[in-house]
Amino acid sequence: MAKANGFLKIEGTIDDLTFYKKDGKNFVRRKGGVSRERILNDPSFVRTRENGAEFAHSANAGKLLRFALGTLVFKAKDSKLASRMLQTMSKIKNLDTTSLRGQRRVGLGIATTEGKQILKGFDFNLNAPLKSVLFAPFTFDSLTGSISFDTFIPAEQLQFPQGATHFSMQSAVLHLDFETEEAEIAYSALVNLPISHVPNSTVLTPSSLPAGNGVQLFVLMFSFYQEVNGVQYSLKNETFNVLTVIEVL
Incomplete structure (x- = not known):
């Protein structure tokens, strides 16, 4: 590696020489390495x-x-x-x-x-892993794919972002064959609730259970919103949303 002291400061590659800048100084080096x-x-x-x-x-x-x-x-x-x-x-x-x-x-x-x-347990958003957001117990039924919450109190059992007034829950089951790349997904209904101290019992059940060769992945999602004048807006480009693999069969 050599330092370039010339008047003309070049960045890029010419023939087998690469000119680059580091810490405000200009350097040149010969291209090396093994050919493709x-x-x-x-x-x-x-x-x-x-x-x-x-x-x-x-x-x-x-x-x-x-x-x-x-x-x-x-x-x-x-x-x-x-x-x-x-x-x-x-x-x-x-x-x-x-x-x-x-x-x-x-x-x-x-x-x-x-x-x-x-x-199993993979979080698609490490900014909001399920275990740090949801503190309510739930049960999973592999026969129906349903995820059930019993006496869920959102204001006490959710770690919700500042400014959030509502949240949504949804589950899905994905049949995926990594060999053939065939995929089919089915969703539950989207449940939207206020963040309050009112207990609720919610059951998320996908519309079907796609099956075949490969695996079934069951996922759970939480998303947060702020209501302004009757309209709900997602918070900070959905930074706080949760998506986690609940089970793999």
Whole structure:
């Protein structure tokens, strides 16, 4: 690495020289590293190719899940969701004990009990994980997919953002086959309630239970609003919204 002292300050690449700025100073360095062609063909880089193939597969699996959940994820996510999902899918992929290295699959890993446990409890928005927002007990019925709350008091059992006057609850069940990339989702009715001390008993039941090869993911969402002149507005671009995987079957 050399320091550029010339009058003309360049940033960018010319031939095999890269000019860049760091801490207010200008530097130049020669491009290096292994060529893409060598990585793709040299036998000594076989481990690199295997790791790259599994990395790409895990990243695609995470993208598949995010897109399959659709608007739910768009309403409740943090800035590092894609990278966190990649890490989770990589762990699940590692549970595939039948495929060769470089060909291990998320779809085979999640078919195991351990794989399902890794995804269970995943929070799509770390700014608002379920355990730090909801303090009311609920029950889950795997036969109907329903999530039931008994004597839920929102003002006492929700950690709600300042200014919130109302909240909504909704559940969904997603059938997803990571191998074929087939997906189908069914939602419960959206329940909107004021944040008050009035107890309520709410049951969220999806309209159907999509099934087939792959897995069923049951998710629960909370979103918060402020009512002004009879109109409810989401708070701070939905930063406080919750979306969590309740169960994986």
